[in-house]
Amino acid sequence: MMIFQHSWGQQRGKNEDENGRIASSKASPEERSKATGCHSDGRRETTAVSGRFTEVVQSPQVHVLSADCCVSEYESTSSHMDMLKVNSLQDIETLPLTSWNIRQPAKEDDSREEALASGGLDLILMPGLGFDRARNRLGRGKGFYDNYLEHCKKHPKGKPYTIALAFKEQLCEKVPVDNHDVPIDEVLYEDEK
Template identity: 65%
Template sequence: MATAAVLSVAKRNLRVEMKQRLRALSAEERLRQSRLLTEKVLAHSKYQESQRISIFLSMQDEIETEEIIKDIFQSGKTCFIPQYKFKSNHMDMVKLFSAEEIFSLPKTSWNIRQPSDEVREEALSTGGLDLIFMPGLGFDKQGNRLGRGKGYYDTYLKRCLQHQERKPYTIALAFKEQICGAVPVGESDMRIDEVLYEDT
């Protein structure tokens, strides 16, 4: 296990490389891979059998999730989205009422839409989650994930383990350019069950 300092530098360097790779992707290519992954998700047995699903609202350098969100509602499933607490690593997964509601949500300083501080149903207080779609900057084929450095998802997954009998299944949505040989990880990094990308 690498020391904390070595690990921190390795992660930082890989984040720089991943951001460069993502910036080099054209809008058309991002859309092409997003459509392909949407098809993979909708056909996925874990998605089909899950009722309570958490999914991120895409930033510009992430797989576009809008069509998946629409399908969650059309399929009668329950959709939860991240609500980040800034200046901390705390995140809740709060209930989204409709796919259309996304466009009326305020944008944060990170340019992510999320509900303001009104009280909404939080997934873990009402029965937990079956499936969590995970964002990230880089992934390897072993399910290791490079996040953006805040620890929101790792912390949330640990909360899931405390509140649920069964751990939610986790699927990362990635551009094939985000797949690395090996992502440097520490003890607090949670492994993902499955990384979905074009070549899987």
């Protein structure tokens, strides 16, 4: 697994491997802690997942971390999105599928708490069609995540740490961006070896 990292490895050179990728071992313990949600003092983390990343929260590590989990709920007619808490893996599996084959709570389900109303988020696993070395993300063009991250910046907890999981085929020379696009903190992708 290789990583494009944010500020602690942003400068090209000493932290990069032979292919120009930045290895995760250069992160400080505090930065690794924030990125992974693992804290020695027992604090719980709240993680947001979307789309194919739902499979990530079905791993034993999430249960060990006791992380709260949220899933996206978007409105297809606008660029509005919320992150709503889910109770368990079984809860996620019962959510209806959208036209994009993403599990999210039904519009009629008003029993779920929005993450920003209850303390904010620590980490968002970001979806994307493509990513570049500047940590830009190519989404589907509606700005759901960019708008949500801007909204998070106004929350007392601030913008959550963002990580994208990618296949090497999703890595691009340059992703087209606009002023409203928010770069992600890290892109994790499979090793080419």
